[in-house]
Amino acid sequence: MTFKLSDQHTAKHILKKIRELNLNLRIMHVCGTHQDTLVKHGLDTLLQECNVEMRQGPGCPVCVTPPREFEEAKILAKEGCVIAVYGDVIRVPVEGGSLADLKAEGYDIRIVYGAEDAVKIAKKTHKPVVFMAIGFETTAPSTASVLLNEPPENFYVLSCHRYVPPALDALLGMGELKIDGLIDPGHVSAIIGLKPYEYLSERYHLPQVVSGFEPLDMLVAVLMIALQIKKGEARVENEYKRVVKYEGNIKALKILNEVFQPSDAVWRGLGLIKDSGMKIRGVFEDHDARQVFEDRLKVLDSIEFKEPFGCRCSEVIRGLLYPQECVLFGKVCTPTRPIGPCMVSVEGSCNIEYKYGRLNVKLSSNRS
Ligand code: SF4
Structure with a gap:
């Protein structure tokens, strides 16, 4: 069975069920798609x-x-x-x-x-x-x-x-x-x-x-x-x-x-x-x-590798940070001039947020 978001009635019904459970949750996924x-x-x-x-x-x-x-x-x-x-x-x-x-x-x-x-x-x-x-x-x-x-x-x-x-x-x-x-x-x-x-x-x-x-x-x-x-x-x-x-x-x-x-x-x-x-x-x-x-x-064994200066991809990858919380996001770092890999890859969080124009979307945490 293939679902479509156009089935808004079902989507609203599921969201209502989730809301009725009255929980406060943080859910992680590990997939660019x-x-x-x-x-x-x-x-x-x-x-x-x-x-x-x-x-x-x-x-x-x-x-x-x-x-x-x-x-x-x-x-x-x-x-x-x-x-x-x-x-x-x-x-x-x-x-x-x-x-x-x-x-x-x-x-x-x-x-x-x-x-x-x-x-x-x-x-x-x-x-x-x-x-x-x-x-x-x-x-x-x-x-x-x-x-x-x-x-x-x-x-x-x-x-x-x-x-x-x-x-x-x-x-x-x-x-x-x-x-x-x-x-x-x-x-x-x-x-x-x-x-x-x-x-x-x-x-x-x-x-x-x-x-x-x-x-x-x-x-x-x-x-x-x-x-x-x-x-x-x-x-x-x-x-x-x-x-x-x-x-x-x-x-x-x-x-x-x-x-x-x-x-x-x-x-x-x-x-x-x-x-x-x-x-x-x-x-x-x-x-x-x-x-x-x-x-x-x-020769690489003796080299200490550094992340790009100012880039917070490591925290984005661990789910600690939303792309919009990186000060470089959308200003210094864009898909045409990426600073870190998360802005390059089509599966990277920063690239996805940028692609859909969500430069100023505020996603906040209500969890500790
Ligand atoms: S890829 Fe760009 S926007 Fe994303 S964390 Fe690195 S510097 Fe910030």
Whole structure:
């Protein structure tokens, strides 16, 4: 069943139900598409009138990729590799210049739509081609599939893929922000299913609902969380049953596990998180850029990476700050002249708020 916001009668009915529960809630989600739906349809302001505060957490893969990984790609470009990246990745500001700046200097950096495009480039050149693989469990299977299909010898993957549940655990464990419920990401959940979130509900007594992306999906997900809280429950429910199965996508999980293994990884805004990175397994080491070019990347070990001056993306990523609370938002920092990754990526909170012209919208917290 596909919902539409034009079904205003249903939307109003759900909002009324939420209001009648008379709760005061802060709900986090971790998905750029969810944030787009919330902002595009003004759902966050409607929910605020029902005493439900919505926060976006670390749900933008480009935003959480730390500066070091962009520097790795820059070093390899300067070493003569072709760097294949997604369109928004190239514009992420990095100290000393973005990948787009390097491209302007004449280095071979190309925009691709996925790993398969990078393989096509590798087939047409003798130069080493490095695919900067950014994304969560949603996009990682396509990278894995390429590595399983005997790519050309000159094709390498710089794995910046990450697992979502360990980041949620790390964020909740920090305890900086009291969160009453989580809306789990629909696309990631279509791959991993519900089970990987269950320990979070047990550990933090936290209701979670996997939600779809239509406005009414999200309102229903909020109502489901509110009902769990009213009953004192804390479990993982599935609002997005038309796409997400409890066990996830078995085939995609199989290839994911065949190619990647969990490893500790740094997330922008969250620091080092145990077992949250996808490391390429040894059997594919000939295509692992970090293994093959290890000597050239070593130089980065002694560098301390800084965030762009004045940028508060780290707090935005942890859900502590609304973009409008950053003094640079919309003035110094815009999509054409971004200061931080959250303004670059289409899944970044700052970009989404700017896109819908919400430069002066005041979202406030009524929670401690
Ligand atoms: S508005 Fe710009 S500078 Fe401020 S947090 Fe967002 S991306 Fe960073």
